[in-house]
Amino acid sequence: MERWRNKVAVVTGASAGIGAACVRALVGAGLVVVGLARRQERVMQLRAGLPEEEQGRLHGMRCDVTHEEDVLAAFDWAHRQLGGVDVLVSNAGIIASGELSGQSNTAAMRDTVETNVMGSVYCIREAFQSMRQRGAEGHVVIVNSVAGQHVPNLGPQLPSLNIYPASKFALRAMNEIYRQEFLRNKTRVRVSTISPGIVDTDILPQQIQACIRQYMPMLQSYDVADAVLWTIGSPPNVQVHNITIKAQGEKF
Numbered sequence: 001m002e003r004w005r006n007k008v009a010v011v012t013g014a015s016a017g018i019g020a021a022c023v024r025a026l027v028g029a030g031l032v033v034v035g036l037a038r039r040q041e042r043v044m045q046l047r048a049g050l051p052e053e054e055q056g057r058l059h060g061m062r063c064d065v066t067h068e069e070d071v072l073a074a075f076d077w078a079h080r081q082l083g084g085v086d087v088l089v090s091n092a093g094i095i096a097s098g099e100l101s102g103q104s105n106t107a108a109m110r111d112t113v114e115t116n117v118m119g120s121v122y123c124i125r126e127a128f129q130s131m132r133q134r135g136a137e138g139h140v141v142i143v144n145s146v147a148g149q150h151v152p153n154l155g156p157q158l159p160s161l162n163i164y165p166a167s168k169f170a171l172r173a174m175n176e177i178y179r180q181e182f183l184r185n186k187t188r189v190r191v192s193t194i195s196p197g198i199v200d201t202d203i204l205p206q207q208i209q210a211c212i213r214q215y216m217p218m219l220q221s222y223d224v225a226d227a228v229l230w231t232i233g234s235p236p237n238v239q240v241h242n243i244t245i246k247a248q249g250e251k252f
Contacts, residue, residue, distance in 0.1 A: 001233045003137075005030035008082045010075070012065055012123055013092030015042035017201035018143055021221035022089045025229050027054050031087065034078050036063035036123075065092045065119030066111070075126035084134050087232055088127035090120045091143040095203055096162040109163045116167035117174075124178065124191075131189045138189040139232045140178065143224065146197050146244060148172040152252040158208055175242065190239055192231045196224050197246035217247040 009026045013019035014035030023035045023046060035043040035058060043060030050058065061077065063070045078085050093116045096108035124140055131138030146152070147161065148168030154161065171193065178191040198204070200218040212218060223245060231240045 001029050001229065004087065004232060006032060007086035008032045008034065008078060008084065009087035009089065010034045010036060010078060010085050010123070010127060011089040011091060012036045012063070012119065014060070015039040015046075017203060018196075018199060018221045018224045019089070019091045020046055021225035022091060022228050023058065024050070025222070025225040026087070026089075027057050029229060030057075032057045032059075032082060034059045034061060034074070034082070034085075036061055036065070036074055036092075038062065038064050065123060066114040068122050071119075071122040071126060075123075075130065079130060084130040084136065085127045086131065086136055086138050088123060088138075088140045089143065089228055090123050090140065092116075092119050092123075093143070093167075093203065095164045095205065097159065097205060098162060099160045100162050105162070112163050113167055116164070117170050120171060120174065124174075128178075128182070128187075128189060132185060132187050136188070137236060138187070140189065140191040141228050141231055142171055142175055142191070142193045143228075144168050144171045144175075144193045144195045144242075146195050146246065146252070148193075148195060149244070154208070154252075158211055159205055172242075179239070179241070188236070190236075192240040193242040194224060194227050194231065195242055195244045196227075197244075197250045197252065199224060216251050217249045219245065219247045223247075 009031045011022050015037035026033045040062035047058045063074045096112040098105040145168045147165040151165045175193045182189045198218045
C-alpha cells in the first residue's frame with residue numbers, strides 16, 4: 001500500500017455503508033480521498049469523526065452519479081485541486097422496490113439502472129481519462145454483488161430483488177470490457193470487481209434485513225473495505241479480476 005500513499009482516491013456512495021467504510025480505510029492507508037455522495041453532510045460528519053491527523057485527507061463533495069454534469073464537475077475539481085485521480089471505488093448503488101413484473105414501478109427501475117450502471121459508466125470514464133492522460137498507475141474497483149453472478153432465490157416470503165441483479169450482471173460484463181479497453185490503450189490502469197454476499201447496510205429493504213438477521217449472518221461494510229485495500233495493494237503485475245466474499249454461514 002505504500003505506493004498509494006498521498007495518491008488520490010474517489011469513492012462514490014461515500015455517505016454510508018460500504019462507501020463510508022472504504023473512505024475510512026483509504027484515508028487510514030494514507031490516501032487523499034474525495035467522497036462523493038448526494039448527502040454531502042454525511043461525509044463531512046464522517047470527516048469530523050476521523051483522527052485529527054487524517055481529517056485533512058478527506059474531501060466531501062455533493063454528487064448525484066445519475067447526473068452526468070455532477071460527475072464532470074466533481075472530477076474537474078479533483079483535477080484542478082488535487083492533480084487528478086489514481087484510484088476509483090465505484091460503489092454507489094440502490095435497489096428498486098416492487099416486482100419486476102408489477103405495475104407502476106418504472107421510476108424505481110429507471111433509478112436503479114441509472115445509479116448502478118450509468119453512474120458507474122460516468123465515474124469510471126472520468127477516472128480512467130485522468131489516469132490515462134497523466135500516464136499514471138491507476139486502479140478502478142467496482143463494488144458489485146453476488147447478485148451479479150447468480151440471482152438469489154429469496155423465497156416467497158421476501159420481496160423481489162427487481163432489476164437489481166440485472167444491473168449487477170451488467171457491471172460484471174463491464175469489468176471485462178474495461179479490462180480489455182485499458183489494455184488496448186496501453187495504460188497501467190487495472191480494473192477489479194468486489195462481489196460481496198449480503199452486507200448489513202441500509203441498501204437492503206427493511207423486510208429483507210429483518211428476515212435475514214433471524215437465521216443468517218451478514219458481512220459488515222468494513223469487510224468489503226478490507227477487500228478493496230487488498231485488491232489495490234496487490235502487485236502492479238497482478239490483475240485481480242473478481243473477489244467474491246461471503247459471511248461464514250451465508251446460505252445464498
